[in-house]
Amino acid sequence: xxxxxILAHAIVLGSSALGAxxxxxxxxxxGIGEGYCGGKAVEAIGRQPEASGAVTRTMIIGDAIAxxxxxxxxxxxxxxxxxxxxxxxxxxxxxM
Amino acid sequence: MPTAMxxxxxxxxxxxxxxxxxSGPLIVASWEMFGMTWNLTESVIVQWxxxxxxxxxxxxxxxxxxxxxxxxRQALAEWLVTFVxxxxxxxxxxxxxxxxxxxxxLIVYVILCNLISLVGLRAPTADVSVTATLAIITFFMTQxxxxxxxxxxxxxxxxxxxxxxxLPSNIIGEISNPVSMxxxxxxxxxxxxVIGGLxxxxxxxxxxxxxxxxxxxxxxxSGVIQAYIFTMLTMSYISNAECE
Numbered sequence: 001x002x003x004x005x006i007l008a009h010a011i012v013l014g015s016s017a018l019g020a021x022x023x024x025x026x027x028x029x030x031g032i033g034e035g036y037c038g039g040k041a042v043e044a045i046g047r048q049p050e051a052s053g054a055v056t057r058t059m060i061i062g063d064a065i066a067x068x069x070x071x072x073x074x075x076x077x078x079x080x081x082x083x084x085x086x087x088x089x090x091x092x093x094x095x096m
Numbered sequence: 097m098p099t100a101m102x103x104x105x106x107x108x109x110x111x112x113x114x115x116x117x118x119s120g121p122l123i124v125a126s127w128e129m130f131g132m133t134w135n136l137t138e139s140v141i142v143q144w145x146x147x148x149x150x151x152x153x154x155x156x157x158x159x160x161x162x163x164x165x166x167x168x169r170q171a172l173a174e175w176l177v178t179f180v181x182x183x184x185x186x187x188x189x190x191x192x193x194x195x196x197x198x199x200x201x202l203i204v205y206v207i208l209c210n211l212i213s214l215v216g217l218r219a220p221t222a223d224v225s226v227t228a229t230l231a232i233i234t235f236f237m238t239q240x241x242x243x244x245x246x247x248x249x250x251x252x253x254x255x256x257x258x259x260x261x262x263l264p265s266n267i268i269g270e271i272s273n274p275v276s277m278x279x280x281x282x283x284x285x286x287x288x289x290v291i292g293g294l295x296x297x298x299x300x301x302x303x304x305x306x307x308x309x310x311x312x313x314x315x316x317x318s319g320v321i322q323a324y325i326f327t328m329l330t331m332s333y334i335s336n337a338e339c340e
Contacts, residue, residue: 067280
């Protein structure tokens with residue numbers, strides 16, 4: 001490996017780590033969403049305690065839907081960390 | 097400068113060997129057939145173990161049943177069947193009786209696949225091909241139910257509902273359902289696996305008590321909840337696909 005190739009690899013690896021961290025900022029969204037979901041469910045159960053089973057069931061489904069974007073971000077971060085496609089394209093561009 | 101860089105890269109390579117890594121499922125065997133490479137992975141082997149466990153559970157719970165239950169295992173079996181019955185009736189309605197066996201085996205199978213990581217095996221649901229398979233089955237059941245209830249006209253009309261220009265977004269919405277289902281289960285399981293591994297790696301030789309508490313949430317709670325969510329979403333997608 002020449003110096004330039006090492007430098008190119010270092011830049012790609014460092015940027016991928018930064019990108020993985022930045023992707024997980026998306027965790028804010030599901031956090032807020034699930035917080036609202038849980039809060040409203042508590043309010044609903046407070047008003048109608050007899051409907052707690054149905055409310056909890058609906059809340060869990062709502063949580064799961066709200067969580068989707070966070071899971072997408074996690075998948076992107078995991079791809080960047082463990083199955084980096086950018087590193088592969090760099091290596092094929094360098095002919096390695 | 098060049099030597100410094102080379103030394104840095106050697107140090108980095110050494111650090112990578114000691115560092116925490118996540119690997120996919122191991123490939124146990126692979127062979128060539130029909131011009132493709134077929135891999136027998138760890139996930140498949142663990143799924144066979146799960147199927148054996150389910151078979152044993154069925155044999156233990158399902159034999160020697162009486163009209164008036166006298167044994168504890170029959171009470172457990174009846175509780176399980178009633179749970180699935182109520183779940184399907186509650187969220188799909190009475191006319192989806194024929195889906196009960198599939199929904200029942202789906203929840204038991206996914207729960208066992210998630211919980212088998214407790215005995216040290218790699219959870220099959222932490223492999224995207226397993227979760228994608230389950231999500232694709234749901235996708236085809238959804239399409240089947242729409243085609244069955246609406247026939248060809250209703251099936252095609254569902255894509256231009258409510259207005260014709262909604263066609264692209266309806267198609268994207270239809271495809272994104274299985275993608276999000278597969279990635280949700282996979283993401284939760286793999287996140288639990290990664291965080292568990294990181295905790296063990298960070299604690300080193302002092303890994304007592306703390307991994308157990310983390311495992312309580314990431315393996316048991318998350319595993320059961322995600323299996324429940326996967327089943328509930330399967331049921332609601334199938335019953336929402338119904339045409340009037």
